[in-house]
Amino acid sequence: MNPSASTPPGETASSAAELERLEHAVEALQNQRVEDWVRLVRHGSVIPLSVEKSLSWRITRPVRLGQTAVDVLRRDGANRFISTARVRLRRLLSRR
Amino acid sequence: MTADVDVREAVAALLQRLTAVAPFLVGMGVDAAAAPAHTPQLPTTVGPLLARLADSVAANPSDARVWILATAVAGGYPNSAEVSALRRKLELAEPIDRSGAVMAAVAATASAVRATVRAEVVSTTIVDVDFCAHHAHNTGIQRVVRNTVPHWMGAADAPVLVAWSPDGTGYRRLTPGQETLVLDWVSGLPSSTDDTNAADLIIPIGAHVLLPEVPAHEFIERLISLARNSDNAVGLIGYDAIPIVSADSMLEAESDRFAAYLGIVKHASVVSCISAATAEEFRGFRSSLGAQGLVGPEVLPLPLPVVAAAQPDASEPSRPSRERPLVLMVGSLEPRKNQPGVLSAAQLLWARGIDFELQFIGGGSAWFLAGFQRQVDALARQGRHVSIGSGFSDEQLALAYRDARVVAFPSLQEGYGLPVAEALATGTPVVTTRYGSTAEIAEQGGCLLVDPRSDDEIADALELLIVDDAAHATLVGQALARTNITWPDYASALWSQLVGADA
Numbered sequence: 001m002n003p004s005a006s007t008p009p010g011e012t013a014s015s016a017a018e019l020e021r022l023e024h025a026v027e028a029l030q031n032q033r034v035e036d037w038v039r040l041v042r043h044g045s046v047i048p049l050s051v052e053k054s055l056s057w058r059i060t061r062p063v064r065l066g067q068t069a070v071d072v073l074r075r076d077g078a079n080r081f082i083s084t085a086r087v088r089l090r091r092l093l094s095r096r
Numbered sequence: 097m098t099a100d101v102d103v104r105e106a107v108a109a110l111l112q113r114l115t116a117v118a119p120f121l122v123g124m125g126v127d128a129a130a131a132p133a134h135t136p137q138l139p140t141t142v143g144p145l146l147a148r149l150a151d152s153v154a155a156n157p158s159d160a161r162v163w164i165l166a167t168a169v170a171g172g173y174p175n176s177a178e179v180s181a182l183r184r185k186l187e188l189a190e191p192i193d194r195s196g197a198v199m200a201a202v203a204a205t206a207s208a209v210r211a212t213v214r215a216e217v218v219s220t221t222i223v224d225v226d227f228c229a230h231h232a233h234n235t236g237i238q239r240v241v242r243n244t245v246p247h248w249m250g251a252a253d254a255p256v257l258v259a260w261s262p263d264g265t266g267y268r269r270l271t272p273g274q275e276t277l278v279l280d281w282v283s284g285l286p287s288s289t290d291d292t293n294a295a296d297l298i299i300p301i302g303a304h305v306l307l308p309e310v311p312a313h314e315f316i317e318r319l320i321s322l323a324r325n326s327d328n329a330v331g332l333i334g335y336d337a338i339p340i341v342s343a344d345s346m347l348e349a350e351s352d353r354f355a356a357y358l359g360i361v362k363h364a365s366v367v368s369c370i371s372a373a374t375a376e377e378f379r380g381f382r383s384s385l386g387a388q389g390l391v392g393p394e395v396l397p398l399p400l401p402v403v404a405a406a407q408p409d410a411s412e413p414s415r416p417s418r419e420r421p422l423v424l425m426v427g428s429l430e431p432r433k434n435q436p437g438v439l440s441a442a443q444l445l446w447a448r449g450i451d452f453e454l455q456f457i458g459g460g461s462a463w464f465l466a467g468f469q470r471q472v473d474a475l476a477r478q479g480r481h482v483s484i485g486s487g488f489s490d491e492q493l494a495l496a497y498r499d500a501r502v503v504a505f506p507s508l509q510e511g512y513g514l515p516v517a518e519a520l521a522t523g524t525p526v527v528t529t530r531y532g533s534t535a536e537i538a539e540q541g542g543c544l545l546v547d548p549r550s551d552d553e554i555a556d557a558l559e560l561l562i563v564d565d566a567a568h569a570t571l572v573g574q575a576l577a578r579t580n581i582t583w584p585d586y587a588s589a590l591w592s593q594l595v596g597a598d599a
Contacts, residue, residue, distance in 0.1 A: 031141055042207075
């Protein structure tokens with residue numbers, strides 16, 4: 001026996017509406033999850049442009065560069081560090 | 097408030113990237129079999145679309161499909177570790193957790209992409225000209241790129257030229273300034289520092305990706321992943337394997353970079369080598385790959401053309417009479433090029449009473465240059481006519497070739513030997529190495545071949561060409577009679593090898 005055959009029409013409409021509501025809820029949750037991730041990767045380890053442009057951020061840049069260099073040296077070893085530093089330096093020095 | 101705007105823009109960019117690659121993920125594999133006649137209706141918001149694509153890739157998790165999904169989600173190319181991690185996570189995750197698995201796996205690359213990057217899928221041919229697009233420097237590899245790539249641009253199937261974004265996470269189309277550096281280079285152009293982080297990420301899918309340069313170390317990890325995991329056919333120009341096979345003559349960092357570069361080579365489709373000698377080196381590497389269960393790339397020789405560096409100023413006299421004959425050696429100052437051998441041979445000749453001028457042209461690393469410069473300076477103080485020059489324009493270099501009585505190039509190892517070709521194209525005889533790529537160039541005449549490790553042989557060959565006008569004239573005649581291919585010929589043949597059709 002097909003159970004829906006005995007379901008009253010009003011109740012079917014109500015189930016469809018509930019299904020649609022739940023689908024919207026799932027969609028909203030999926031979107032929220034992506035937004036949370038974006039917020040994390042964009043602002044967890046990357047600095048917003050507004051902060052990058054501030055005077056204090058620019059003044060303290062050498063300190064951060066030094067720390068980054070130490071981190072890269074530890075992570076990648078001397079050869080890779082030298083190679084990367086040469087590329088970055090060449091690009092930096094050729095700025096006009 | 098600003099942060100919310102940034103997030104909304106980032107989400108919109110992610111949606112655009114996912115939408116751009118969706119046809120390649122739901123139109124392939126399991127989905128294609130299930131609905132071959134039409135592209136299924138896709139969600140229009142980012143969360144459900146990501147879930148849909150993650151499900152699709154999980155159903156058929158080939159490395160190529162995982163690479164596409166990871167690239168689109170991160171906004172940059174993943175490394176191999178990220179691709180492997182994502183594939184395994186997709187295989188193991190419950191359906192409801194697949195989106196989270198994707199986001200977690202590519203977070204490192206995603207966090208390195210500063211801008212809200214959108215994407216452009218390219219399925220034809222792209223050419224990585226990163227160094228030439230950023231730098232005005234123009235010696236060996238840059239000469240090849242700048243003389244070759246422009247000949248590809250007029251065709252109907254012209255490639256997309258790309259360079260790496262400053263954040264090092266993916267390709268971008270060239271800016272107008274970068275295009276000028278690659279396609280319309282002239283001496284004196286400034287280098288480019290254009291910030292392309294915010295420009296569209298190029299996602300190659302089913303494309304030919306050509307690497308006519310040896311990439312900078314920082315890009316190699318992502319390129320290995322592209323060659324290994326994506327469905328793109330990677331084609332390279334093989335210049336030489338000197339940083340590995342003659343590592344004793346190189347800086348350690350250069351050998352380290354080349355060792356990493358070989359990771360791209362072993363997953364490439366084809367390597368076009370600039371000489372038969374270089375092809376042998378790459379075939380040797382290829383033959384070693386069986387131990388890793390890999391086949392390696394097809395290795396094909398395609399010698400570079402024998403063409404002058406530039407046309408010297410036509411108003412200059414044809415071959416001006418000099419106070420004494422000029423022996424010229426062009427090339428970066430490094431032990432492998434054997435400048436000390438030439439200097440020693442010159443001292444033998446001066447001791448024999450032969451009067452001539454010796455000029456070295458080329459830059460060099462401080463660690464070698466300082467000692468060599470001291471030797472040259474000491475001889476100059478003794479009254480010998482010897483000097484080191486650098487920073488020559490192509491036109492000045494062409495004049496130097498033309499003015500020289502003989503060019504010396506007894507290099508210990510070369511991938512090709514551009515100075516030999518450029519001298520011969522100018523009609524100037526060359527004393528060069530009797531093996532390897534320089535011997536190949538010499539086959540058509542114009543050269544005296546020597547053992548580069550014998551200063552006496554170098555000296556004897558130079559003496560013959562300095563004092564014997566008949567022998568000199570014979571080699572000049574041979575050089576001028578050569579039938580040399582041109583850069584357009586080379587560009588067309590190279591395209592055929594790397595892409596598979598005539599340019």
